[in-house]
Amino acid sequence: MSSTLAERLAARDAQRFVGRERELAFFDSLFVDDPPAQVVLVHGPGGIGKSTLLREIARRGSNRGWTAQLIEGRDLAPVPGEIESALNGITQATRPLILFDTYERMAAADGWLRGRLLPSLPARALVVLAGRTTPDPGWFENGWERLAVELKVEPLPTDAALSLIKAHGLDDPELAQQLIAWANGSPLALALATDAVQRDGTPWTPERIHEHPNLVQAILHRIARTELDGGNLDVAAVAAIARVCYEPMLRDVLPEVDHAAAYAWLRERTFSEPVAGGIALHEIVRQAMRADLRARDPERDRELRRRIADHLFLRGLRAGPRTVVDLAELVENPAVRWGFGADGSTTHRPDLWRSEDLATARERILAKPDGAVWWDSTQLILEQAPDRVVTVRDAHDTLCGIAIAVTPDNAPAAAEDDICLGPWLAHARAAHAGEEVLIWRDSIDFVAHGDLGSPVLSILNTAAILRSGLNNPRWSYIPIDPSNEAAVTFARAVNTTHLDHLDIDLGAKFVQCHQIDHAADGLLGGVRAAVYGELGLGAPGPIKLGGDAAPLKSIAREPVTLDAVRDALRSLHRPLELASSPLATGTTTEERAASVRAELQDAVANAFGDSPAEQLLRQILQRGYLDPHGSHELAADELHVSRATYFRRLRAASQRVADYLLAKHA
Numbered sequence: 001m002s003s004t005l006a007e008r009l010a011a012r013d014a015q016r017f018v019g020r021e022r023e024l025a026f027f028d029s030l031f032v033d034d035p036p037a038q039v040v041l042v043h044g045p046g047g048i049g050k051s052t053l054l055r056e057i058a059r060r061g062s063n064r065g066w067t068a069q070l071i072e073g074r075d076l077a078p079v080p081g082e083i084e085s086a087l088n089g090i091t092q093a094t095r096p097l098i099l100f101d102t103y104e105r106m107a108a109a110d111g112w113l114r115g116r117l118l119p120s121l122p123a124r125a126l127v128v129l130a131g132r133t134t135p136d137p138g139w140f141e142n143g144w145e146r147l148a149v150e151l152k153v154e155p156l157p158t159d160a161a162l163s164l165i166k167a168h169g170l171d172d173p174e175l176a177q178q179l180i181a182w183a184n185g186s187p188l189a190l191a192l193a194t195d196a197v198q199r200d201g202t203p204w205t206p207e208r209i210h211e212h213p214n215l216v217q218a219i220l221h222r223i224a225r226t227e228l229d230g231g232n233l234d235v236a237a238v239a240a241i242a243r244v245c246y247e248p249m250l251r252d253v254l255p256e257v258d259h260a261a262a263y264a265w266l267r268e269r270t271f272s273e274p275v276a277g278g279i280a281l282h283e284i285v286r287q288a289m290r291a292d293l294r295a296r297d298p299e300r301d302r303e304l305r306r307r308i309a310d311h312l313f314l315r316g317l318r319a320g321p322r323t324v325v326d327l328a329e330l331v332e333n334p335a336v337r338w339g340f341g342a343d344g345s346t347t348h349r350p351d352l353w354r355s356e357d358l359a360t361a362r363e364r365i366l367a368k369p370d371g372a373v374w375w376d377s378t379q380l381i382l383e384q385a386p387d388r389v390v391t392v393r394d395a396h397d398t399l400c401g402i403a404i405a406v407t408p409d410n411a412p413a414a415a416e417d418d419i420c421l422g423p424w425l426a427h428a429r430a431a432h433a434g435e436e437v438l439i440w441r442d443s444i445d446f447v448a449h450g451d452l453g454s455p456v457l458s459i460l461n462t463a464a465i466l467r468s469g470l471n472n473p474r475w476s477y478i479p480i481d482p483s484n485e486a487a488v489t490f491a492r493a494v495n496t497t498h499l500d501h502l503d504i505d506l507g508a509k510f511v512q513c514h515q516i517d518h519a520a521d522g523l524l525g526g527v528r529a530a531v532y533g534e535l536g537l538g539a540p541g542p543i544k545l546g547g548d549a550a551p552l553k554s555i556a557r558e559p560v561t562l563d564a565v566r567d568a569l570r571s572l573h574r575p576l577e578l579a580s581s582p583l584a585t586g587t588t589t590e591e592r593a594a595s596v597r598a599e600l601q602d603a604v605a606n607a608f609g610d611s612p613a614e615q616l617l618r619q620i621l622q623r624g625y626l627d628p629h630g631s632h633e634l635a636a637d638e639l640h641v642s643r644a645t646y647f648r649r650l651r652a653a654s655q656r657v658a659d660y661l662l663a664k665h666a
Contacts, residue, residue, distance in 0.1 A: 009267075010055075010059075013052070013055055014056070014059060015167070016164070016167045016168070017052060017055075017056050018160050018163040018164045018167055019156055019157070019159075019160025019161075019163060019164070020049070020053055020056070020160070023053060023151065023153065024056065024057075024060070026151065027040070027057050027060065027061075028060070030126055031060070031061060031064045031065075031066065031126075033124070035126070036149075037147060037148065037149040038125060038126055038127065038147045038148075039118065039126075039127045039128075039129070039139070039144070039147050039148040039149070040126070040127070040128045040129070040148075040149055040151055041129050041135035041139055041148060041149065041150045041151065042054070042128060042129065042130035042131075042151045042152075042153060043130070043131055043132065043133060043134055043135065043150070043151075043152055043153070044132070044152055044153030044154070045132060045186075046132055046188070046282070046283070047186040047187065047188030047189055047282070048153050048154075048155065048185070048186060048187065048188075049153060049156065049186075049187040049188070050101065050130040050131075050153055051101050051102075051130070051273065052187065053130070053153060054070060054099045054101050054128060054130050055070070057097075057099065057128060058070050058097065058099055061097040061126070062097075065095060066095045066096070066097035066126065067090055067093035067094075067095060067096050067097060067644070067647075068097040068099065069087065069088065069090040069096065069097070069098050069099070070099045070101060071083075071086045071087070071098070071099065071100050071101065072101050072102055072275055073100060073101060073102035073103050073104070073105035073106040073131070074102050074105050074275055074280065075275050075277075076105070076106055077322060077325075077466070078325070078349075078350050078459055078462050078463055078466070079350060079463060079466050079467065080350050080351045080352040080390065080391075080463065080467070081352065083106070083109060083112075083117070085567065085570045085571075088566075088570075089624075089632055089647050089650065090647075091117075091120065091121055091122075092632045092636075092643055092646075092647060093122070093643060093644065093647060094122060094124065094643055094644065095122070095124045095125070095126075096121060096122060096125045096126070097125075097126045097128075098121075098125065098126070098127045098128070099127075099128040099130070100127075100128065100129045100130065101130050102130075102131065103129045103130055103131030104131035104132045104133050105131075106349065107131060107133065107136070107347065107395050108347050108348045108349035108393065108394055108395045109349055109395070110136050110138060110139070110395035110396065110397075111138070111393065111394070111395055111396040111397025111398065112349075112351070112393065112397045113127075113129075114138060114139070114144060114397075115397055116397075134150075135148075135150055136395055136396075138395075138396065154185070155184060155185020155186065156185045156186075156187055156190070157185070158180055161180045161183065161185065161187075161190055162176055162180065164187060164190050164191070164194075165179060165180070165190060165194050168190075168191060168194040168195060168198075169194075169198060170194045170197070170198055175197065179193050179194060179197070188271075188282060192271055192285070232257075232262065232265055232266075234254055234257070234300075234304070235250065235254065235257065235262045235265065235266055236266070236269070236281075236289065237289070237293050237300070237301070237304055238250060238253050238254065238304060238308065239266055239272065239279060239280070239281050239286070240281055240285075240286050240289035240290045240293065241290060241293075241301070241304055241305055241308055241330070242308050242312075242326065242329070242330075243280070243325075243326050243329045244275055244277055244278040244279070244280050244326070245263075245266065245278050245279050245280070246263070246277055246278030246279070247259055247260060247263040247278075248311075248315075249278070249308070249311050250262050250263055250266075252307070252310070252311040252314070253304065253307040253308055253311055254307075263279070266279050267279055269281075271285040302535045302536075305330055305531065305535060306531070306532065306535055306537065308330060309327060309330050309528050309531040309532070310528070310540075312326050312327045312330075312524075312528075313327065313521070313524050313525060313527075313528040313540075316472065316524040317471070317472060317522075317524065318582065319582045320471055320472075320581075320582070320584075321465050321466060321468075321470065321471065321472060321473075321523065321524065322466060323524065324340055324462070324465060324523065324524060324527060325340060325462060327340075327524065327527040327528060327531065328340035328527055330531045331527065331530050331531055331534065332534055333493055333530065333534065335486075335489045335490045335492070335493035336490070336493050336494065336527070336530050338457075338458045338486065338490065339458065339461055339490045339493070339494065340458070340461065340462055340465075340527065347394060347395060347455065348392050348393065348394050348395075348400055348455050348456060348459055349392065349393055349459070350390055350391070350392055350459050350460070350462075350463035351390075351391045351392070351393050352386075352389075352390070352391065353382065353386040353387075353389035353390070353391055353402070354391075355386070357382075357391065357399050357402075358379070358382055358383070360399045361378075361382060361399065361402060362375060362379070364399070364444075364446040365378065365444065369508065370506075370508040370509035370510075372508070373506040373507065373508050373509045374506070374509050377418055377419050377420070378404075378442065380414045380418070381404050381412075381414050381415065381418065381421075381441065382402075382404075384412060384413070384414040385404075385406075385412035385414055385415065388404055388405065388406050388410070388411075388412060388415075389402055389403070389404050390402070390403050390405075390460060390463040390464055390467055391403075391460075392455075392456050392459045392460055392463075394447075399446065400445070400446050400447045400456050401443070401444055401445045401446050401447065401456040401457065401459075401460050402442065402444050402446075402460070403440065403442060403443040403444070403460035403461070403463065403464045404440070404441040404442045405438060405439065405440045405441065405464040405465075405467075405468060406421060406425070406438075406439050406441070407436070407437060407438055407439065407468060407469070407470060408425055408428055408429050408437055408439075410468075410469065411425055411439075415441075418441065419504060419506075420441050420442075420479065420504050420511065421439060421441050423502055424439050424441075424477050424502060424513060425439060427477075427499070427502060428475065428477065432474065432475050435474040435475060436470045436471065436472060436473045436474045436475070436522065437473065437474065437475045437476070437477070438464070438465065438468050438470055438473040438475075438476050438477070439476075439477040440461075440464065440476070440477065440478045440479055441479065442479065443457055443460050443461060443464070443478075443479065445457050445460075454486070457486065457487070465523070469592065469593075471522075471592075472518075472521075472522035472523055472524050472525075473518060473522055473523045474518055474519075474520075474522050474523075475515060475516065475517060475518065476515070476516040476518065476523065477499075477513060477514070477515055477516075478491070478496065478513075478514050478515075478516065479504075479511045479512070479513065479514075480496075480498075480511070480512040480513075480514045481510075481511065481512075482510070482512055491514050493530075494516055494526065494530075495516075495517075496514035496515060496516050497514065497515045497516075497517065498512055498513070498514055499513045499514070499515050500512070500513075521540070525540065528540055564581060564582045564583060565583070565600075565654070565657055565658035565661055565662075566654055566658065567581065568581045568583055568596050568599075568600060569600065569621075569625045569654060569657070570625070572596075572597065572600065572625055572626065578592070578593040578596050578597070581596045583595070583596045583599050583600075583661070584596050599661060600625075600626075600657065601626075603657040603660045603661050603664075604618060604621060604622060604626065604657065606660065607656045607657050607659070607660035608653075608656065616639065616641075616649065617649055617652060617653040617656060618653065619639060620635065620639060620641075620646060620649050620650050620653055621650065621653035621654065621657065623635035623638070623639065624646075624650045624653075625654075632646065632647070632650075
């Protein structure tokens with residue numbers, strides 16, 4: 001009998017799994033000492049059952065002694081090092097089974113996976129990449145063709161589709177055959193339609209929905225009328241409007257509902273799935289529900305969108321700037337969405353600067369008509385302050401762009417004499433002393449000159465904000481190339497002020513200095529104001545959640561969560577990431593990072609008992625996270641424990657630290 005809700009959900013998921021005998025037989029052949037393949041590239045259209053298959057593979061692998069880790073591509077924030085953090089030490093297991101779902105959202109990591117991660121895995125590792133698109137040809141050349149294999153997930157055959165319908169409780173042969181014909185082998189469509197018709201007392205003749213796009217709205221309305229009984233239409237609407245929905249969001253946006261019960265209800269819907277930090281609707285369902293809500297009740301749509309914007313703004317003030325992407329998701333202006341990476345990218349990803357990037361950057365910059373006059377000063381920053389640089393790479397791990405951004409507090413010595421950063425820093429310190437200021441020197445797209453369809457500059461901008469260590473910048477200084485239409489459009493959309501006396505004119509190179517006044521509510525408030533403007537509302541006032549205004553000065557720190565503690569442990573030696581932790585206090589990056597380290601050191605000193613077992617937990621945590629020069633493998637050897645024991649106890653020790661801090665801040 002399941003002892004937790006998570007175990008109950010997993011058991012129900014296993015019970016409803018049907019079919020896929022061919023795929024499962026293939027994976028069973030891989031759980032051996034000498035498998036025929038070790039990288040499986042699973043692909044198929046949305047709703048075809050890839051995620052369900054991966055969960056079953058993870059269960060089977062675990063039962064056969066593999067250490068399984070399922071990573072959802074949609075959960076990965078546009079921050080360098082995010083994939084490594086999500087792996088959570090599994091690369092040190094003897095037989096890791098690493099499964100990447102929704103891989104199309106992170107396919108830009110193809111080159112990095114082949115060139116860096118996969119070659120470093122243990123010899124018995126298995127890696128599964130599941131996405132909607134066919135695999136990149138690079139997986140079948142340069143030796144990878146001997147390890148990688150493509151597996152297309154086909155539509156469910158009639159017998160498996162019938163079993164799925166029965167697993168969902170429908171035992172009407174005639175209606176089942178109609179549903180099977182309509183769903184065309186899509187397990188998601190079958191599940192949605194089967195549950196809908198059982199809750200609807202009127203006859204329903206299904207049709208091929210992909211051939212009749214207008215029918216999407218009718219089907220969603222039918223599902224909403226049946227699955228959303230008891231006033232839960234608003235709950236589903238919040239989940240459809242927001243990129244990710246979680247319990248505190250429901251509490252703030254819908255104060256009239258039981259938020260715990262509503263979240264539990266949402267989690268059980270056939271069109272939702274768990275993601276990092278909450279619940280997300282299947283994207284096709286989400287888009288259709290948003291369109292349906294706007295057409296059916298535009299005033300309610302506007303009100304919910306406003307409340308969600310208020311909630312995300314408030315959350316951002318507590319937790320840091322990561323919520324800027326979620327806020328930008330609510331904006332419709334394509335220039336603003338582009339500027340903050342709201343649409344994401346499946347072809348490119350953010351990364352850190354590497355020393356070997358210097359030659360590529362030099363070649364790309366010098367190839368530009370104005371590159372020669374700009375390269376010398378740029379090179380000094382790249383060489384002397386690499387931690388102030390973020391990059392973008394494509395699926396082949398090719399360098400596609402770089403951004404250099406500093407604050408008055410973290411600007412390196414090389415910035416003070418820089419032709420661009422020097423005068424801009426001086427102006428910011430004189431005009432905005434004591435305020436959060438982010439200054440971009442460069443945001444260079446090596447692939448295209450720049451347009452709203454290019455993701456490179458969008459990713460660079462977002463990554464620079466997230467790595468700045470600032471909570472909520474009050475001012476931004478951005479370089480604008482007047483010949484770059486996308487950049488000019490963005491500057492116009494966010495109402496920049498052109499500080500022409502700070503322009504850089506080198507003849508062949510001309511850069512305008514534009515200042516963004518995010519106003520008293522900072523960058524997060526500026527995006528919130530953009531949402532308000534599109535909704536036809538006036539300037540945002542005090543936060544109004546649950547009917548009461550919350551003055552900004554009364555905002556407390558973001559509540560401590562287990563995920564926040566684990567993220568802080570993994571980021572302990574990366575000050576910029578650490579400063580963005582919900583555990584952080586203080587104003588500067590250094591103060592905030594130091595405050596988190598102090599919290600963790602206090603927990604390590606006081607969360608464990610005196611017994612040998614307790615002290616071993618503490619030692620494993622210290623060696624695994626607090627030792628800046630240690631490694632998990634070396635720590636396991638020196639503490640005389642197996643890798644499996646080491647990682648099991650490392651997880652237990654992390655939980656103990658989290659429990660201590662949760663109790664401390666309760």
